[in-house]
Amino acid sequence: MPDVIFPLDSTKPFTEQEILGHNRWHPDIPAAVSVKPGQSARIECREWFDGAIKNDDSADDIRDAPLNTVHRLSGPVRVEGAKPGDLLVVDILDVGPIPQEEGPLAGQGWGYTGIFARRNGGSFLVDQFPDAYKAIWDFAGGKATSRHVPGVEFTGLIHPGLMGTAPSRELLSTWNTREATLIATDPDRVPPLALPPEPDGAILGSLTGADFERVASEGARTAPPRENGGNQDIKNLSKGTRVFYPVFVDGANFSVGDLHFSQGDGEITFCGGIEMGGYLDLRFDIISGGMDTYGVAENAIFLPGNSDPQYSEWISFSGTSVTLDGEQRYLDSQLAYQRACLHAIDYLTRFGYSPEQAYLLLGAAPVEGRFSGVVDIPNSCATIYVPTAIFDVDVRPSASGPARIDAGVGAPHSAF
Numbered sequence: 001m002p003d004v005i006f007p008l009d010s011t012k013p014f015t016e017q018e019i020l021g022h023n024r025w026h027p028d029i030p031a032a033v034s035v036k037p038g039q040s041a042r043i044e045c046r047e048w049f050d051g052a053i054k055n056d057d058s059a060d061d062i063r064d065a066p067l068n069t070v071h072r073l074s075g076p077v078r079v080e081g082a083k084p085g086d087l088l089v090v091d092i093l094d095v096g097p098i099p100q101e102e103g104p105l106a107g108q109g110w111g112y113t114g115i116f117a118r119r120n121g122g123s124f125l126v127d128q129f130p131d132a133y134k135a136i137w138d139f140a141g142g143k144a145t146s147r148h149v150p151g152v153e154f155t156g157l158i159h160p161g162l163m164g165t166a167p168s169r170e171l172l173s174t175w176n177t178r179e180a181t182l183i184a185t186d187p188d189r190v191p192p193l194a195l196p197p198e199p200d201g202a203i204l205g206s207l208t209g210a211d212f213e214r215v216a217s218e219g220a221r222t223a224p225p226r227e228n229g230g231n232q233d234i235k236n237l238s239k240g241t242r243v244f245y246p247v248f249v250d251g252a253n254f255s256v257g258d259l260h261f262s263q264g265d266g267e268i269t270f271c272g273g274i275e276m277g278g279y280l281d282l283r284f285d286i287i288s289g290g291m292d293t294y295g296v297a298e299n300a301i302f303l304p305g306n307s308d309p310q311y312s313e314w315i316s317f318s319g320t321s322v323t324l325d326g327e328q329r330y331l332d333s334q335l336a337y338q339r340a341c342l343h344a345i346d347y348l349t350r351f352g353y354s355p356e357q358a359y360l361l362l363g364a365a366p367v368e369g370r371f372s373g374v375v376d377i378p379n380s381c382a383t384i385y386v387p388t389a390i391f392d393v394d395v396r397p398s399a400s401g402p403a404r405i406d407a408g409v410g411a412p413h414s415a416f
């Protein structure tokens with residue numbers, strides 16, 4: 001096992017750890033630890049809400065989740081010798097839940113998926129699912145099952161939802177300016193169009209005093225993916241993956257968090273993977289001048305690992321860019337994927353699942369989402385592929401009709 005350079009004590013909150021991480025992007029957040037090129041290291045991570053979500057049968061914690069405090073990131077990690085214009089090479093050697101622990105924290109033998117309420121972030125299908133729902137998933141032998149979504153079992157594709165390098169001052173200013181411009185187009189929208197800097201709840205490593213106040217007022221929220229990587233929620237960034245990140249500041253200042261035991265493409269419920277705490281074993285290296293050499297001025301490129309769950313049979317659903325009210329949209333692939341997901345949800349209800357259970361399943365299981373046709377005006381086509389082997393019953397259409405599962409206790413629900 002590599003040396004643990006960023007340890008976390010499961011008995012203490014994130015803000016009381018020996019080494020303090022952060023939850024905003026800013027070039028002036030000091031590095032917490034450092035590594036040399038070629039060095040391997042273990043980094044421990046808390047789940048993104050730091051224990052606010054409980055292993056119970058209520059969704060009140062999802063409804064009331066404190067979004068201004070996320071994500072709890074481990075880092076920054078300074079890579080010695082990294083300079084702006086380089087590419088930072090990050091190899092994921094291993095990733096998993098909190099090792100050999102059972103307890104009240106997500107990652108200690110369990111994780112959770114949440115549908116976020118419209119008034120607290122919303123989800124990909126917020127118009128159809130405006131309230132908060134939750135599913136708890138138990139881990140055993142690399143597989144996940146749930147009392148809230150019964151009749152399924154699937155192998156986890158464990159990955160970090162969020163990895164990235166620190167922005168330069170210029171890049172941070174670009175983010176804040178363009179997102180403020182977007183917000184101004186509809187400032188009262190619920191959920192909001194973007195999340196501006198928010199000092200309340202900011203965690204900024206070792207910064208104190210006036211420096212803390214300044215960075216808290218300027219730091220970018222970690223919710224979206226950006227040019228530095230960030231919260232991309234790419235489920236294929238799993239064990240064996242090599243990622244090449246643009247470097248914008250001296251040392252790169254790499255950070256990581258938001259681990260998922262599993263996730264469907266798109267993380268469509270917003271809290272959509274199976275959220276957990278855990279660890280990553282990473283190896284770091286540098287390609288000097290790599291941003292210019294390979295034309296990677298923004299957004300990481302990566303070589304996926306080969307540890308994907310082995311599913312060979314799928315049932316697939318398609319959607320086009322036509323709204324539920326019959327309005328034609330021009331090549332709207334986002335809408336097409338929403339329609340494909342809604343078709344899958346409606347289909348699964350014929351087998352006894354509630355719409356919310358089916359939605360939670362699509363967010364958590366290793367489903368494949370694809371933009372299948374983006375050129376045939378006016379309709380783009382998107383598809384979602386669901387592995388049939390994860391179900392206890394045969395979910396393929398047949399002359400005998402759908403077999404019905406026992407929906408059990410159902411998914412906990414909380415409304416504002």
